[in-house]
Amino acid sequence: MQVYLPIAEVSVNVFLLLGLGGAIGFLSGLFGVGGGFLMTPLLIFIGIPAPVAVASEANQIVASSVSGVIAHWRRGNVDFKMGGVLLAGGFVGSYLGVELFAYLRTVGQIDLVIRLSYVFFLGIVGMLMFVESSRAIWRQRSGKVVRRKLHKHYWVHRWPLRMRFRKSKLYISAIPPFLIGALVGVLAAIMGVGGGFLMVPAMIYLLGMPTIVVVGTSLFQIIFVTANVTFLQSISTQTVDVVLALLLLAGAVIGAQFGSRAGQLLRGEQLRGLLALIVLAVVGKLIFDLVATPSDLFSLGAPGSH
Amino acid sequence: MTWFRTRWTAFTVLFLGAAILTVPASAAKLAADLSRSVVSITTGFVGSNVILFGAADGPGHIVIVVEGPGRDTVVRRKSRVSGIWINRHSVVFRKAPSFYAVAASSPLDEIVSARTAKRFRIGAENLVLKADGKVSEGQANRFRVALIRNQRRAGLFPKEISKVVLPDKGVRLFRTEIFFPSNVPTGAYSVRFMLVRDGFVIQQYKRKLVVGKAGLSARVFRFAHEQSILYGIVAILLAVAAGWAASAAFGRK
Numbered sequence: 390m391q392v393y394l395p396i397a398e399v400s401v402n403v404f405l406l407l408g409l410g411g412a413i414g415f416l417s418g419l420f421g422v423g424g425g426f427l428m429t430p431l432l433i434f435i436g437i438p439a440p441v442a443v444a445s446e447a448n449q450i451v452a453s454s455v456s457g458v459i460a461h462w463r464r465g466n467v468d469f470k471m472g473g474v475l476l477a478g479g480f481v482g483s484y485l486g487v488e489l490f491a492y493l494r495t496v497g498q499i500d501l502v503i504r505l506s507y508v509f510f511l512g513i514v515g516m517l518m519f520v521e522s523s524r525a526i527w528r529q530r531s532g533k534v535v536r537r538k539l540h541k542h543y544w545v546h547r548w549p550l551r552m553r554f555r556k557s558k559l560y561i562s563a564i565p566p567f568l569i570g571a572l573v574g575v576l577a578a579i580m581g582v583g584g585g586f587l588m589v590p591a592m593i594y595l596l597g598m599p600t601i602v603v604v605g606t607s608l609f610q611i612i613f614v615t616a617n618v619t620f621l622q623s624i625s626t627q628t629v630d631v632v633l634a635l636l637l638l639a640g641a642v643i644g645a646q647f648g649s650r651a652g653q654l655l656r657g658e659q660l661r662g663l664l665a666l667i668v669l670a671v672v673g674k675l676i677f678d679l680v681a682t683p684s685d686l687f688s689l690g691a692p693g694s695h
Numbered sequence: 696m697t698w699f700r701t702r703w704t705a706f707t708v709l710f711l712g713a714a715i716l717t718v719p720a721s722a723a724k725l726a727a728d729l730s731r732s733v734v735s736i737t738t739g740f741v742g743s744n745v746i747l748f749g750a751a752d753g754p755g756h757i758v759i760v761v762e763g764p765g766r767d768t769v770v771r772r773k774s775r776v777s778g779i780w781i782n783r784h785s786v787v788f789r790k791a792p793s794f795y796a797v798a799a800s801s802p803l804d805e806i807v808s809a810r811t812a813k814r815f816r817i818g819a820e821n822l823v824l825k826a827d828g829k830v831s832e833g834q835a836n837r838f839r840v841a842l843i844r845n846q847r848r849a850g851l852f853p854k855e856i857s858k859v860v861l862p863d864k865g866v867r868l869f870r871t872e873i874f875f876p877s878n879v880p881t882g883a884y885s886v887r888f889m890l891v892r893d894g895f896v897i898q899q900y901k902r903k904l905v906v907g908k909a910g911l912s913a914r915v916f917r918f919a920h921e922q923s924i925l926y927g928i929v930a931i932l933l934a935v936a937a938g939w940a941a942s943a944a945f946g947r948k
Binding site (some may be wrong): 391392393394395398399400449451452453454455456457459460497498500518525575597609612616619620621622623624629632634635637639642645646679680682683685686687689690692 | 700710736737738739740741742766767768769771773774776779780781782785797838841844846848849861875877891908909911912913916919920923924926927928929930931934935937938939941942945
């Protein structure tokens with residue numbers, strides 16, 4: 390059964406979209422990530438124009454983050470104050486990101502920038518995660534126990550504007566979380582991702598937040614950043630396809646339930662190792678596409694805008 | 696004298712046709728119409744066939760050209776920059792047709808001369824594609840060929856020439872079908888029917904065809920473009936509602 394997507398202006402099989410949503414939803418439930426970094430490249434791969442894929446995926450992430458954050462909020466694992474500071478940065482970043490997106494589109498380099506940011510950020514995160522999880526698995530096998538401090542203090546934490554984040558048990562400058570929020574906001578707009586895969590490690594390793602509040606807080610701020618991206622993209626590029634977003638999230642919601650159940654059967658470091666392999670596979674495919682000689686060197690576009 | 700008689704029959708048919716179609720009698724060597732003048736893109740749209748048909752007043756070949764609305768189109772060429780393929784050079788073509796299809800009753804090279812084909816824009820290679828700005832002719836040509844090739848791949852410049860069938864040799868009625876794929880651009884299309892005799896186009900007859908979104912897809916598209924602020928808010932609210940509903944339905948483990 391085909392459905393014509395009104396904004397993307399192509400017709401796609403409904404079951405393909407539901408299946409994609411379901412599969413990515415399963416992975417996102419399994420690993421506790423949004424899955425945008427997998428979904429957006431796949432959408433582009435099945436023929437959705439890149440700008441529409443990015444903007445509509447942001448819209449879909451709003452939904453999956455809302456359903457995710459409710460569970461964490463019930464358990465009291467959301468640091469709203471920290472989320473607020475990250476969010477302030479996120480708003481600034483996503484505004485800049487959407488502007489940059491519109492500009493790159495007019496000069497015909499948007500596809501390249503999307504791809505390069507994916508390769509760069511996913512590459513780094515994938516590598517780090519792979520190294521970290523294989524070390525953890527190895528440590529487990531050899532039976533060593535490493536004791537850790539509550540968190541480390543870096544010089545950035547002593548910057549001005551210090552704030553007390555009770556839930557995170559931190560008393561640090563508000564500037565680093567603001568900057569992290571801004572960077573992730575820019576990426577959310579350009580890459581069509583929530584940015585959880587960057588936010589979570591940054592919160593743990595750079596800010597020193599306790600792991601238990603990290604996922605909930607990151608989801609909380611992702612809701613607002615992706616909502617902002619959806620809104621700004623609707624106004625400036627008109628590339629948000631509601632029909633596409635709704636079909637994807639219908640599949641994703643169901644997939645995520647099965648995924649989170651399956652996730653309870655695996656250990657944390659095994660999950661992270663597996664996720665790292667998937668991330669690195671995506672990076673490998675993207676690098677191949679950038680380097681391999683394309684079948685046609687020429688491509689068409691519209692000058693200026695849509 | 697069979698030739699004479701067929702000619703007469705054709706005239707009669709054509710006079711009838713002309714009366715129905717209200718074509719001025721003086722121009723009545725060729726009359727034609729479409730099975731419908733609007734192609735509606737609805738939510739279930741997977742492409743659509745339109746039947747083009749008509750009658751001619753005597754022997755000759757029929758050539759039909761369908762052209763989509765002209766749009767400024769950029770053709771970009773990738774080059775390798777430090778190992779990575781990047782869009783480097785580009786040429787803008789002003790008002791390049793967004794769709795182009797030809798139908799003919801015989802292979803084109805057998806019925807029209809190269810000059811006629813050029814003059815009447817018969818065949819995609821005869822389209823007038825003007826390159827914008829300062830571009831050398833050789834350069835412009837390479838990008839022009841690339842434009843046609845890319846549009847062909849997208850199914851918007853179908854390579855195959857649809858066959859115009861003349862079911863009855865006596866009465867010169869003709870018909871053909873043109874397929875509009877699901878990615879067909881919207882706008883006003885022109886359909887040109889040409890009667891070709893001895894390599895020359897002796898009569899041209901034009902009709903209009905509109906391709907537009909209809910139903911839900913039209914409403915969503917118009918909403919997104921005309922009230923983009925409200926559209927953005929609705930998109931967010933839908934997502935929040937869907938996320939909340941999902942957690943209410945599956946939540947509480």
